[in-house]
Amino acid sequence: QVQLVESGGGLVQAGGSLRLSCAASGRSFSTYAMGWFRQAPGSEREFVAAISWNSGATHFADSVKGRFTISRDNAKNAVYLQMNSLKPEDTAVYYCAAGRWAGSIAVMTGKYQYTYWGQGTQVTVSS
Numbered sequence: 001q002v003q004l005v006e007s008g009g010g011l012v013q014a015g016g017s018l019r020l021s022c023a024a025s026g027r028s029f030s031t032y033a034m035g036w037f038r039q040a041p042g043s044e045r046e047f048v049a050a051i052s053w054n055s056g057a058t059h060f061a062d063s064v065k066g067r068f069t070i071s072r073d074n075a076k077n078a079v080y081l082q083m084n085s086l087k088p089e090d091t092a093v094y095y096c097a098a099g100r101w102a103g104s105i106a107v108m109t110g111k112y113q114y115t116y117w118g119q120g121t122q123v124t125v126s127s
Contacts, residue, residue: 001026002024002025002026002029002032002098002115002116003024003025003026003116004022004023004024004096004097004098004116004117004118004119005022005023005024005025005118005119006020006021006022006023006094006095006096006118006119006120006121007020007021007023007121008020008021008121009094009121009122009123010122010123010124011124011125011126012086012123012124012125012126013086013125013126014086014087014088014125014126014127015085015086016086016125017082017083017084017085017086018083018086018123019080019081019082019083020036020080020081020083020094020096020121020123021078021079021080022034022036022078022079022080022081022096022118023076023077023078024077024078024079024098025077026116029053029077029098031053031100031101032053032098032099032100032101032116033050033051033052033053033098033099033100033101033102033105033108033113034050034051034053034070034072034079034096034097034098035047035048035049035050035051035096035097035098035099035108035109035113035114036048036049036050036070036079036081036094036095036096036097037094037095037097037111038090038092038093038094038095038123039092039093039095039120040091040092040093043092045095045111046061047061047109047110047111048060048061048064048068048081048094049061049064049068049070049081050070050105050108050109051070051071051072051079051105052101052105052108053072053074053101056072057105058070058105059105059106059108059109061109063089064083064090067083067084067085067086068081068082068083068084069081069082069084070082079096081094083123086123086125087125088125088126088127089125090123090125091123091124091125092123093120093121093122093123094120094121094122094123095117095118095120096117096118097111097114097116097117097118098114098115098116098117099113099114099115099116100113100115
């Protein structure tokens with residue numbers, strides 16, 4: 001069992017920044033890749049970013065590449081999503097997720113690769 005606790009969501013103007021945090025608890029945590037997903041009203045849950053706890057490899061959705069950064073602090077069992085140059089279309093509920101490493105970071109872009117999910121945190125970007 002892995003529990004994920006998210007924080008850092010809020011309201012921000014377009015062009016601004018937010019930093020989301022995800023704190024994880026559980027055993028054998030180093031075997032898990034971590035990902036961020038988001039879901040806007042009426043839309044499918046979509047991939048945002050992923051990171052390997054083992055190697056530090058990262059992968060980003062094209063829509064956020066160059067604006068978002070995913071990072072981790074292994075000593076704290078935490079993963080972060082730094083969001084810069086935010087746009088109104090970034091408005092969504094953001095979810096932290098943990099999944100077993102599948103051998104390549106490119107594989108960790110599908111929501112079905114992840115077993116554990118956080119509660120979600122709302123990010124609203126005003127125009």
